Amino acid sequence: xxxxxxxxxxxxxxxxxxxxxxxxxxxxxxxxxxxxxxxxxxxxxxxxxxxxxxxxxxxxxxxxxxxxxxxxxxxxxxxxxxxxxxxxxxxxxxxxxxxxxxxxxxxxxxxxxxxxxxxxxxxxxxxxxxxxxxxxxxxxxxxxxxxxxxxxxxxxxxxxxxxxxxxxxxxxxxxxxxxxxxxxxxxxxxxxxxxxxxxxxxxxxxxxxxxxxxxxxxxxxxxxxxxxxxxxxxxxxxxxxxxxxxx
Ligand SMILES: O=C(O)[C@@H](CO)OP(=O)(O)O
Numbered sequence: 192x193x194x195x196x197x198x199x200x201x202x203x204x205x206x207x208x209x210x211x212x213x214x215x216x217x218x219x220x221x222x223x224x225x226x227x228x229x230x231x232x233x234x235x236x237x238x239x240x241x242x243x244x245x246x247x248x249x250x251x252x253x254x255x256x257x258x259x260x261x262x263x264x265x266x267x268x269x270x271x272x273x274x275x276x277x278x279x280x281x282x283x284x285x286x287x288x289x290x291x292x293x294x295x296x297x298x299x300x301x302x303x304x305x306x307x308x309x310x311x312x313x314x315x316x317x318x319x320x321x322x323x324x325x326x327x328x329x330x331x332x333x334x335x336x337x338x339x340x341x342x343x344x345x346x347x348x349x350x351x352x353x354x355x356x357x358x359x360x361x362x363x364x365x366x367x368x369x370x371x372x373x374x375x376x377x378x379x380x381x382x383x384x385x386x387x388x389x390x391x392x393x394x395x396x397x398x399x400x401x402x403x404x405x406x407x408x409x410x411x412x413x414x415x416x417x418x419x420x421x422x423x424x425x426x427x428x429x430x431x432x433x434x435x436x437x438x
Contacts, residue, residue, distance in 0.1 A: 193406040193414060194362040195240055197369045198377050199260060201252040202227035202400040210290045210436060214282030215324050215338075217250050227400025228256040232263025234402050234421040235369075242369035244270050244361050246353075248277035248376065249329050256400065257371035275330060276353035279373035283313035283340025286322040290437035302437060308342065309389040315339035343392065346379040354380070362407065374399075374433065385416055398429030 202224030206213045220228065235241070241264060247253045254273070261267045285293065285305060294302040305313045316323045316339050324330055330337055338345065361368045370380065374397050382392045384405060397403070403426070405418040420426035 192365070193408060194365070194411065195367045196358075196362060196405040196407060197235065197240060197242060197367065198380065198397075198403040198405070198418070199231055199256060199369060199371045200374055200377055200397045200399050200401070201250075201256040201371065202231070202259075204252045207399065212282045212285040212288050212290060212293070214279050214286045214322075215250070216286050216322050218252060220252050220255055224252070224256070224399065225259060228259035229263050230422075231256070231400045231402050232260035235260060235266075236264040238402070238404070238421050240367055240404060242266050242269055243366035244272070245369040245371060246277060246358055246361075247271065247273045247371045248279070248373060249273055249275050250278055250373070253277070253371045253373060257369065260371070260402075261369070272357060274353050274357065275333065276349050277370065277372040277376050280343065280346045280375035280379075281316075281338040281341040283316050284320075285313045286316060294437040303393075306437075307393040309392060310342050310344045312340040312342040312345065343375060343379060343382075344389075346375055347383065350376060350379045351383065354383070359411065362411065377403075381418075384411075384413055384418075394434075396430045396433040398426050398433060401426040401429060 202220050204213065204218045204224055205221045206218040208221050242261065245257050245261060247257050261269065304311045318325055358368060358370065377397045378392060378395055381395065387395065402421045403418045404421060406414045408414055
């Protein structure tokens, strides 16, 4: 028996379009992003892989992408679970900063260390500063777990408990499981599923609004490494555009 997992990065947000580091800032989808979510829903519907349950982050770009896509696929009624553990990577003091300006100010090496290294987090965000999430009621229960910055390694550490306790049980119950999340929380998941090395994960970029399907065996190993995008050509072009952000 295989288990079906469908991953969906949110559609383009207002800050993706402005080329700003976003992280935990709760930015809305823009017009293009809503269109990508519609297209994602059409691809899901056409594939016949209709989700039985959906997991999202606590951020509206993922929540609304899931809602739009599922509405198009006529699956708007399925159970939903949300967790901060699926949030985008916290981008620390870079949140709200322009990627191109950051690249020009700090140079290629530092920029790429912050964006794609496995274990180098950006500087922590200043408590109470403009783009900090202090006092946000949705994170009131986090206490000491509330991040001030994160590298991909940190994202994997906070994501895995949710994977094990919430997503794996749905997969094992035979439910087609949709995870609507973010570029870096999905990179954490794909790294885990495909066993990608700490070095090689730097080269992996997830495009917005493109459903990526994994069929998993009983050990929850992908039957096809890397999974399968429902629209592979569009996904490859969009992933290259993510890789080139800042330039
Ligand atoms: O800004 C962010 O939060 C992420 C995703 O948009 O950006 P990056 O791809 O640079 O990690």
